[in-house]
Amino acid sequence: MxxxxxxxxxxxxxxxxxxxxxxxxxxxxxLGRPENRSDFPAERFKIMLKVAFGQTKMAAxxxxxxxxxxxxxxxxxxxxxxxxxxxxxxxxxxxxxxxxxxxxxxxxxxxxxxxxxxxxxxxxxxxxxxxxxxxxxxxxxxxxxxxxxxxxxxxxxxxxxxxxxxxxxxxxxxxxxxxxxxxxxxxxxxxxxxxxxxxxxxxxxxxxxxxxxxxxxxxxxxxxxxxxxxxxxLHILMAFPNTYYSSLTPKSELNNMPSVTNEVKAMLDPGFVPEPGSTGSFGARDVTDLSWKSLMDAYTCTECGRCTSECPANITGKLLSPRKIMMDTRDRLTEFGRNLDMRGSEYNDGKNLLDDYITREEIWACTTCQACLKACPVNIDPMAIIIDLRRYIVMEESKAPSSINNMFNNIENNAAPWKYSASDRLNWAKNS
Amino acid sequence: MDNFPSTDSKNEPLVVPTMAELAAKGQQPDILFWVGCAGSFDERAQRITIAICKILQHVGIRYAVLGTEESCTGDPAKRAGNEFLFQMQAFTAIEVLNSYSIKKIVTGCPHCFNTLKNEYPGLGGNYEVIHHSELIQGLINEGRLTQADGESFKGKKITFHDPCYLGRGNKIYEAPRKALEVLDADLVEMKRCKSNGLCCGAGGAQLFKEPEPGHRDINIERAEEIINTRADIVAVSCPFCMTMLRDGIKHFEKEPEITVLDIAEITAKANNL
CATH class of the missing domain: 1.20.950 (Fumarate Reductase Cytochrome B subunit)
Structure with missing residues (x-):
């Protein structure tokens, strides 16, 4: 008894x-930003069965x-x-x-x-x-x-x-x-x-x-x-929902930010009425600015390092490590959640994911080659976090490296990333 | 795609029609060739552009380019975090493309390809988009390109470097290899190929900035791998990879032994174009 x-x-x-x-x-x-990852349930279920249950990506x-x-x-x-x-x-x-x-x-x-x-x-x-x-x-x-x-x-x-x-x-x-x-x-x-x-x-x-x-x-x-x-x-549990909610689009496709579409359409057409519900800052400075899926990714990471071992930046000695991106995101989110529990939602610890955890040098070293996405056995996407941090740096702070700003200026002024005149675009045909 | 009446196109001078010219004549091409900024302005990449045009003209596909009406797709801006600039570019380009009622596009660059194919539909640009490797693969499969009577690649050792935005990004691995398989050359794969392919180091707007400090540059790492295959030719299908790998091979002072060629250039040479 x-x-x-x-x-x-x-x-x-x-x-x-x-x-x-x-x-x-x-x-x-x-706490993350909303993103629809519930469409095509049958296809998602299949991915979960294959990748999480069947562990197909481990076979590499x-x-x-x-x-x-x-x-x-x-x-x-x-x-x-x-x-x-x-x-x-x-x-x-x-x-x-x-x-x-x-x-x-x-x-x-x-x-x-x-x-x-x-x-x-x-x-x-x-x-x-x-x-x-x-x-x-x-x-x-x-x-x-x-x-x-x-x-x-x-x-x-x-x-x-x-x-x-x-x-x-x-x-x-x-x-x-x-x-x-x-x-x-x-x-x-x-x-x-x-x-x-x-x-x-x-x-x-x-x-x-x-x-x-x-x-x-x-x-x-x-x-x-x-x-x-x-x-x-925790990956033994998270692997299942995380693969279920994986992206169904090609790895190289980045989402088109609807909040930006609203603003651009308004600029191009003064009569355009923006769709409601898409305000706030652009890109991510802290974990709460990231998609909820990026946050789920962070809890799913089991730190196996397959991403980092295939990252061209990391292989050649750069600071960037996709695994670190995921671990930093989880650490910051845990800290953010703890603050919320102990001190309430009004409290601000003055820290952010950007700079306090992930440095700019890491973010700018990414070639967006998607090797980390391919390598991850549970379909984690470190690139999404990197891009969201870049978006904040560029669109909210205007603090891109000067060479990147030059590229932006060239595209804006002559529709090419280099300083060539648009009127010279067909010169190759004349010289051939 | 309709064939033009069969002519001995090999001896004809290259004619590059623009959309504006065709529209003025009330004509519509079968396919738009989206040249891209590198293909338009970079001297080395211009030769790839010309090779693609020669192939199109040779097989008699009615094509056109936008010429001065073409603009950057916005890919490097988007990947560098400037979504505003990307969407501004996208809406402008879509307006031009839609004004000409474009249905099908072939690109000479995997980055343009990815953006047009995957990221434009959500902004109102819906086209059938193929990369030039898919065009060449299709033409070979249809028997319209023979790869026989031109420059012989027999006995040459060739390796193919997968571009991230064609391979991992869009799972196109076989199309560019098709152009090499028909050559009777000795094809070797690098250890890091196909879905494991190592980036050349240019993507994500890296081409436009200095790399972050590290123990070596990414293109040097890749060039070393290429040199280790003892290949005579490294085939690429992206103008960015072309720039990076040429620099990498130059770094090792191997440029007399190893030539970097786009699969379009190889195809054009093999067909004596």
Missing amino acids: IQQALFLLLLLSAITFFSKNSKKIVRNIR RPIPALLHFFVYAGFIIINIEIIEIIIDGIFGTHRIFAKPLGSFYTFLIAAFEWLALSIILACAIFLIRRNVIRIKRFFGVEMTAWPRSDANYILYFEIILMSAFLLMNAADYRLTQLTYGEALSSAAFPVSSVIASHLPESTSSLYLAERFFWWLHITGIFIFLNYLPYSKH
């Missing part, structure tokens, strides 16, 4: 705390793709086991699905055990890649102490969770073996039965061990769930 009460308390607090933090994230994403790098697939498939499938754990926890039962499912249960638990083992191995290799081989992609200016620790914590966590699961099974198997003979089929425990043979024959300590690892496993899961909102690991 005490165990059941304790479990219920733990379950409810885990859910309450998680939903509180989830609501904050949804609220923060909604086969080794991490395979390892990642084990962890991903393992976690999704092993989560079925959590249903049993929760029912057992609430009602004080033990392996409630074992009898009704029969041999299928044996198959399931056996599959879970193999998956758990492959997750442990994959995570160990991931740790080696990050900390021993030190793959370049996991480093860079934005990969400061916290992001690097965050990545390691996630991997340790997964290893602990899966070990607890296997040790729980091992103790349980050994215990039933000693008490009832072969009550539980050893076929269900392909991995843990190997561990079990090394366990002592004391039933009381085996019982304690089973309980300990059962609790460690489920408490670990609850803690892990509540770690997600603070971590890059």
Whole structure:
């Protein structure tokens, strides 16, 4: 009874705390500017299935793709086991699905055990890649102490969770073996039965061990769930909505700002009546000036660095790193949301995404080549943020680099980005 | 597209009709050739423009250019953040295009192509827009370009540099390669090709400014990759890439060994135009 009460308390607090933090994230994403990304639901659903569920974009790098697939498939499938754990926890039962499912249960638990083992191995290799081989992609200016620790914590966590699961099974198997003979089929425990043979024959300590690892496993899961909102690991949830709401237009297409269309039409035609609802500043200075989708992108980023490793500016040593753009946006948005919670909407901390987080040198280094968009396994668009920041610098501040201003002047005065007269446009035909 | 009566166009001088001239005669071309600013003013890119015109004339497509009525699409302004200037340019260009009832456009530049094709429809400019690589691919497929009786590229090693706004941007990877596949040349791909293609460094208005400090320029990085393929010719299909890659190859003093040619120039040479 005490165990059941304790479990219920733990379950409810885990859910309450998680939903509180989830609501904050949804609220923060909604601080962004509106943008319609709900059209063509069937096409969107297909993209989500392919990119998030099917992980098609991971395939570009086969080794991490395979390892990642084990962890991903393992976690999704092993989560079925959590249903049993929760029912057992609430009602004080033990392996409630074992009898009704029969041999299928044996198959399931056996599959879970193999998956758990492959997750442990994959995570160990991931740790080696990050900390021993030190793959370049996991480093860079934005990969400061916290992001690097965050990545390691996630991997340790997964290893602990899966070990607890296997040790729980091992103790349980050994215990039933000693008490009832072969009550539980050893076929269900392909991995843990190997561990079990090394366990002592004391039933009381085996019982304690089973309980300990059962609790460690489920408490670990609850803690892990509540770690997600603070971590890059949130991608396991965000990947799905983020790919659903991906842009359906060609990567090279930039949106035409309706607020500008209004003004330009009014300039060209004095009789033009502007459409309502499109005022405010042009471009983005802070996170709330960005589209909500850019903010969702920021929460989805798991800092894998595929974007940065393919960015031509970054490859050639420029300050720009698309991953940093995403991490800065999330950090600033988290800060903005925290200010909102603690000091209310009137408070202004005097900080902005532009300059306080992302420098102008980074923004101007982008060639808009879209390699980062292509590289991202969850369809994040760092270029949209870069362009919105440029729009603010140019249209609100008029502070473009002087050579860019010269180009603007040339287009304005002679309809070409260079200083040539429009009347000379056809000279090539005369000289041919 | 109607064929003009078959003539031995190879010996005819190049005639570049303008929309204004055709309109005065009450004629409408099958396709408008949008030359672009680089193709109009840049001396090197002008040769690409002329090659495209020669191809059009050779196969007998009735085309025209806007000439002095053409203007910048606004692409570099938009990518540099000046949406005002972009839309001003766009509305002006759309007005000209619509006044001539233009239905189909071929561009000599992937940036113009992307802007006209993807960004103009939302502002009232609806046209069928193709890039010159698609034009050439179509003509080869229809058997109207043979690539046989002109300059031989046999035994030449050629690599193709994908422009971002044609490749990644609009997923056109095969059209420009078609012009090379029919040459009987030795085609090599760089490691970073197609959707993984490395930018030349010019896009997003970079062509108009000095690069930010780094350990090298992007076109140098790309030129090194080109040199490592041991190619004799690097084929491009964008005037910006042309400028950047020529500078990159010059940087390594490799310009006698490696020539940068647009696929239109290669096609024109192969057809003895």
